[in-house]
Amino acid sequence: MSTDLLDSGLKSIESADSVKALEELRIHILGKSGQLTALLKELGKCSPEERKEKGAALNQIKEKVTAALEAKKATLEAAELNARLANETVDITLPASPATRGSIHPITQVTEELTAIFADFGFSVAEGPEIEDDFHNFSALNIPESHPARQMHDTFYLKGEGKEPYPVLRTHTSPVQVRTMKSQTPPIRIIAPGTTYRSDSDMTHTPMFHQIEGLVIEKNIHMGHLKGVLHDALAAFFGLEKVPMRFRASFFPFTEPSAEVDIGCKRGKGELVIGEGSDWLEILGCGMVHPNVLRNCGIDPEEYQGFAFGMGIERLAMLKYNIPDLRTMFAGDARWLKHYGFPALDIPSLIKGVAA
Ligand code: 2NL
Numbered sequence: 001m002s003t004d005l006l007d008s009g010l011k012s013i014e015s016a017d018s019v020k021a022l023e024e025l026r027i028h029i030l031g032k033s034g035q036l037t038a039l040l041k042e043l044g045k046c047s048p049e050e051r052k053e054k055g056a057a058l059n060q061i062k063e064k065v066t067a068a069l070e071a072k073k074a075t076l077e078a079a080e081l082n083a084r085l086a087n088e089t090v091d092i093t094l095p096a097s098p099a100t101r102g103s104i105h106p107i108t109q110v111t112e113e114l115t116a117i118f119a120d121f122g123f124s125v126a127e128g129p130e131i132e133d134d135f136h137n138f139s140a141l142n143i144p145e146s147h148p149a150r151q152m153h154d155t156f157y158l159k160g161e162g163k164e165p166y167p168v169l170r171t172h173t174s175p176v177q178v179r180t181m182k183s184q185t186p187p188i189r190i191i192a193p194g195t196t197y198r199s200d201s202d203m204t205h206t207p208m209f210h211q212i213e214g215l216v217i218e219k220n221i222h223m224g225h226l227k228g229v230l231h232d233a234l235a236a237f238f239g240l241e242k243v244p245m246r247f248r249a250s251f252f253p254f255t256e257p258s259a260e261v262d263i264g265c266k267r268g269k270g271e272l273v274i275g276e277g278s279d280w281l282e283i284l285g286c287g288m289v290h291p292n293v294l295r296n297c298g299i300d301p302e303e304y305q306g307f308a309f310g311m312g313i314e315r316l317a318m319l320k321y322n323i324p325d326l327r328t329m330f331a332g333d334a335r336w337l338k339h340y341g342f343p344a345l346d347i348p349s350l351i352k353g354v355a356a
Helices: 002-015 019-030 035-045 048-087 106-120 148-152 174-183 223-238 291-296 313-321 326-330 334-340
Strands: 188-197 208-218 245-252 255-267 272-274 279-289 305-312
Touching: 002 019, 002 035, 002 048, 019 035, 019 048, 035 048, 106 188, 106 208, 106 223, 106 313, 174 188, 174 208, 174 291, 174 305, 208 223, 208 313, 223 245, 223 255, 223 279, 223 305, 223 313, 245 279, 279 291, 279 313, 305 313, 313 326
Parallel strands: none
Antiparallel strands: 188 208, 208 305, 245 255, 255 272, 255 279, 279 305
């Protein structure tokens, strides 16, 4: 009986024509409900002497079958591999698939350019949360509860979060500077680049946008320093030796005096040249930090004063890189990014000239 099993088993194994068929055979003989397994189970019913004898015989069969299975498996696998190698050919005349490469968004590029420029003037980069509380986004900045500036900012309130005053999506990066003033002692020299939010959406406004603000707090810092720093930063940014620049009196609740800054330009037919001509282009807002703001942040305005400025990154990117439509910036169109983007790892530095 069991020698029959061995003979027929070895015969079937020898004539198996695929790895799959061989595996089915293995299950048929050695599997849980296999032929040999059934015989092994029957040993339990035998007398001890019989069990010893039959058991030894069955185990020998099992070893032989197992060895035959393994040998045949190796042969079949080799044959199957050879068949595949003979059939599958690589057409080396086909064109290679192009490597797709990502690129740096103009917003990131301009942020890095300005970071390199201000780093050269000794400014550090400060960061903070995009979800802010009423104090850091408004009150500390001398913008009281009823102030129209709060409505002016078209704030996104997070009304699901507790009770009034609700948390907000920061409407500017000024709260980063508030946090820096509260946690550090002057002298302070920082820029705060980052994402900001206002509920505003049309041709020239997106609900999410980007700003860079700057803050310097020292004992004898004044508006002359402000004008010098801004001139040199704007000249470096636009790749010019000098840029015509003027301060126009303005108002911000957090600065006194306040100014808007224009740079000289020439407006032609469909084109704009910065640094020459007799037209003016508004580029940023700035001023001397209001004494109330210093006090709110734990700095004595009798001992220290400072300047601050803020600018929109989208606008700077559009001006420098001739991007006509703001809204394309965030449309997520890969073709747009391929056109307006910058090579990765080509990090802006003053050595190469950020305006390159
Ligand atoms: C603009 C004008 C400005 C500031 C931002 C500032 C921040 C602190 C204290 C005082 Cl903590 N001022 N920031 C000052 C003047 C103008 O931004 O047109 N931004 C796009």
